[in-house]
Amino acid sequence: MDTFGRNYRVSVFGESHGPAIGVLLDGVPAGIGLSVHDFMADIDRRRSGAKGTTPRKESDIPHFVSGVYEDHTTGAPLAVIFRNENTRSQDYSLFRSVPRPGHADFVAGVRWHGFSDPRGGGHFSGRLTLPLVAAGVVAKKILAASDRSGHPVSIAAGLEEIGGVPVSEPGHEALWERILDQAMQEGDSIGGIVGCTVTGLAPGLGEPFFDSVESLLSHIVFAIPGVRGIEFGDGFRAARMKGSEHNDVFVSSRGECATNGAGGINGGMTNGNPLVFRVAFKPTSSIRKTQRTFDFSQGEMTDLEVPGRHDACFALRTPVIVEAAAAIVLADLVLTAAR
Amino acid sequence: MDTFGRNYRVSVFGESHGPAIGVLLDGVPAGIGLSVHDFMADIDRRRSGAKGTTPRKESDIPHFVSGVYEDHTTGAPLAVIFRNENTRSQDYSLFRSVPRPGHADFVAGVRWHGFSDPRGGGHFSGRLTLPLVAAGVVAKKILAASDRSGHPVSIAAGLEEIGGVPVSEPGHEALWERILDQAMQEGDSIGGIVGCTVTGLAPGLGEPFFDSVESLLSHIVFAIPGVRGIEFGDGFRAARMKGSEHNDVFVSSRGECATNGAGGINGGMTNGNPLVFRVAFKPTSSIRKTQRTFDFSQGEMTDLEVPGRHDACFALRTPVIVEAAAAIVLADLVLTAAR
Amino acid sequence: MDTFGRNYRVSVFGESHGPAIGVLLDGVPAGIGLSVHDFMADIDRRRSGAKGTTPRKESDIPHFVSGVYEDHTTGAPLAVIFRNENTRSQDYSLFRSVPRPGHADFVAGVRWHGFSDPRGGGHFSGRLTLPLVAAGVVAKKILAASDRSGHPVSIAAGLEEIGGVPVSEPGHEALWERILDQAMQEGDSIGGIVGCTVTGLAPGLGEPFFDSVESLLSHIVFAIPGVRGIEFGDGFRAARMKGSEHNDVFVSSRGECATNGAGGINGGMTNGNPLVFRVAFKPTSSIRKTQRTFDFSQGEMTDLEVPGRHDACFALRTPVIVEAAAAIVLADLVLTAAR
């Protein structure tokens, strides 16, 4: 099912080259101010344009189909659609015979018996992250509206690595730009790592076991195309630490800890310390560089160069998507916890 | 909610020192042979006893409350309980004042307003992974019963690292045993990494976006206490690779790939190649070694040595739990895909 | 939540006078032939036009936003919208002060803190049954595509009573037309009873207890605005029968029964006999006739005549909606049972 959430439910729909893509949001509280303008900052962050991103341009204007009246949410299901405009009438039938490595062409054909919409990746297109960003915008609004503490929830994601180069160290910008340039010249692609930190969360959000905060966050983060891994707090490094190093000792009556190896989560629930996680994005699958792969119609190996407009590093566009994913989970948990 | 799954639903319940813990399984097909004996191999793998694991011993015999008749599943909900036997009447009230670092003591107190059962960690105890293993046993049976191909699904998890030492290389056993001994002597603990490989899966299981195979697997894996990260295929390394390195080119008409950087998943769905993922476990939180932490009743820092019987490395006991988690997801997907 | 179903999931959205209303269908199998034309017969049955129905006219053309490609379902979520065209710019603010008796004006105001869209009843409009009919069309297609027996499922609903007059008896047509005329002249409205019979169902669909066929059917039937009761087989009359009268004895090895007092359901599951149920619809709430009711802004009683275009007997338009409701449940059960 393309639906996520319990009390704030998000459903995405659409194909890359169909008339529109969209998102249906259920459980949005009534009375939250919401206009098209509220979406544009996050949509712009996701948009292509920077070096290393696809030149496909869309206006990406959200159209409210339902759930908004006089610039406020009504409480009824909120549907938003984005028209697909800049679609190219390229021939995608090649990928029925020669499925692109790293793409869903092959499995979609198996699963949907050849009936999936192949144009631009159809429902599997990265363009479907746009409705996710829209759901994140509304989620951030829900979080802001739910705040009673005066310390609103703040979600900030950013790139930590591009092509293996940490971005935060001085002088590294030139380095990863060079790596990006080189990949583009070679018709190749590179990956990246996104870190996300959430502050202002009350302790006690989430559930033990199946609805742990990590479970819910990883569930939605792996819904973003191209994610290969997720870790919380010390993450994989924790497996190489001693308990005395990894444990976060408490230092105040508010539950603040001296360290944050748990990434702000104990027993599946937020502990009031910053929620911290990192997400690994693979390099873009679509590359111009020649790949030797199988031609299913001919029954033999063949050469494939994936034509079209690609991101050399789509990870560059993902921080706002990761933020949206986190916001969706947290809005659901905050609405649930309000009980 | 402590429930997971769509067509095969697993709910766990119980506290470490209550009368029993258990699992309720809904959606189990009728007519699958099932007896107590079927559970014992996996239960024994999870059981304590080896060096580095707790000396707490339980008989861990499953008792069928419902859903089994004349050694076959009936189709009705299947409830299994495990009596708690070897419980010690230790005083856990200390941890109300001085919550154990790395444990849920603090957040459970906040969330459940001081009413949570503190004995042995209550509902947050690692003992709750026993019902998960039981759910995995039934899931493996469902997978075997669903096989029409003659190539049944095989799930195998094992330790890849203990305390930072890869276990598979020659001579490393002595090394990690030494690390383990040292941690035990110091009253400290170590973590580990578990790898899991699933073969025999048909292509096309899972869904795009929110019910991707990675989403479902990570969801349940993070329900296992002490998990800090999960990665699929090339995992975090993929973020440092080029597309031409990471992409899995096809080499046969059955969809076999030359490499498996995607870990057997494209577009959220299995592609017929082995499903491969790795899970990072933190070091055990309960350590005898003195920790300087906060005393909430006194409002000042204090010294804490966590008494009791602990695993120095609970990761040693987790491969069968990871297998169970994978089996639960895959049984659900296989039942769903049978449509 | 405005979502229903487990393996075939239906979500409706939209407001009567917003840009569009729609439905999102998840879990539709791939490869089912589907075009706009397939919807028109059922949409026409629901449409106004006959005596006793509102003169509001809409073209009610379904627009596929997603999930359909080259006239076949793709397997991806299927979104259909219907533009709202014939909306009148009437002033609905009166109903904030003087909520219409029998309508949701009052409760929507309470629940959604005055932010609900008041125009034409907003999300509570009977117009929202149009997406339900669309979901029913697709459900009927799923049922047809799932048939392996050569005896496809057939769903037929029809009016049994209008204004207390049984419609099936000779000469009664003139009688209920007269009752209808009279109600229209008086600015009043009348109700009706719809019966529904489903044949061709395999035995064993549904679940004991919470997902019994009766539970699922009644759940969705009461989602249709204006339903006051539902009964299966002998229904309320069963409460006045003896066991020896009400019990359905078996008469063949296929499970056929001599009578059908259970309405084709035993233990929550279909028994292979025709599924039979009846639904009671109230008279239309919006009436021109003067009602003495409360003015919340003035704090005193007032006279209200509800202006606008109303059905004198909206029950006339409901048989196809009841069929859709049944089809949705049965498509879900057939997909689930295919496991």
Next chain:
Amino acid sequence: MDTFGRNYRVSVFGESHGPAIGVLLDGVPAGIGLSVHDFMADIDRRRSGAKGTTPRKESDIPHFVSGVYEDHTTGAPLAVIFRNENTRSQDYSLFRSVPRPGHADFVAGVRWHGFSDPRGGGHFSGRLTLPLVAAGVVAKKILAASDRSGHPVSIAAGLEEIGGVPVSEPGHEALWERILDQAMQEGDSIGGIVGCTVTGLAPGLGEPFFDSVESLLSHIVFAIPGVRGIEFGDGFRAARMKGSEHNDVFVSSRGECATNGAGGINGGMTNGNPLVFRVAFKPTSSIRKTQRTFDFSQGEMTDLEVPGRHDACFALRTPVIVEAAAAIVLADLVLTAAR
């Protein structure tokens, strides 16, 4: 699935002659006082003993498996079991060949391929309403604990008709006792109608469309074995009324109405007036009186007298079950609305 609810989730399990039956409750808030004693009044109301009910006696003592500590709910999943004691080792294999009319014997055999537990009706036994009553007890506690108004929710169900005789009118007790005696003498059975009224509900509980109060209530009420119909407010009579008769006009600023034909619900949500519904129960299916039905093993008609201990009128035992069903829905809605 044998699970119901969103934020208060109820799962039942067990078979009539297995070791125990039980209920798993998820989402119970922490800190609610709860002991075995709290269950006994409602359990006694459901228990057999009165004229017309089965002489099978069980102690029906609830055993807490989890979720209760020091006589308070902990917030963790709450499991309660009831041991099956007074089971008779009667031979149920007859009913494989000659399925009892009105029972699930036939459909369970088809659905579960002959593997269902046949003893005492197995999972389909009316005994499974005992866990439902237990879930209702906890639900009533949740409702009481949630009250902020000083006007707590009150749920009262009672018999309105037995064997077609209204019970509330003077002199009718003797009449329905005579009808009951006669049915018992003839080895036959009779049905009844239960009415339920809920007061003290805040307006605005429930959702438009699929999670309307009527949808949720009817869903769970039809999970009770033997229900044939449900109606709200004026119910089926509404179909024979005019709008001007059926509409409930408002008479106060609190939303009170002059009449209550809608049964306290508008647009799927409570309107603050008493919630009123009626449930029709069929006569008991198990009758001693000879029935002419099909012998599936012989392929011919045969005579069947169902042996054993039966309720001549199980409807007598159902008011507390109907109350429990209502309490479960309302507790879920109150927890959801608290957001």
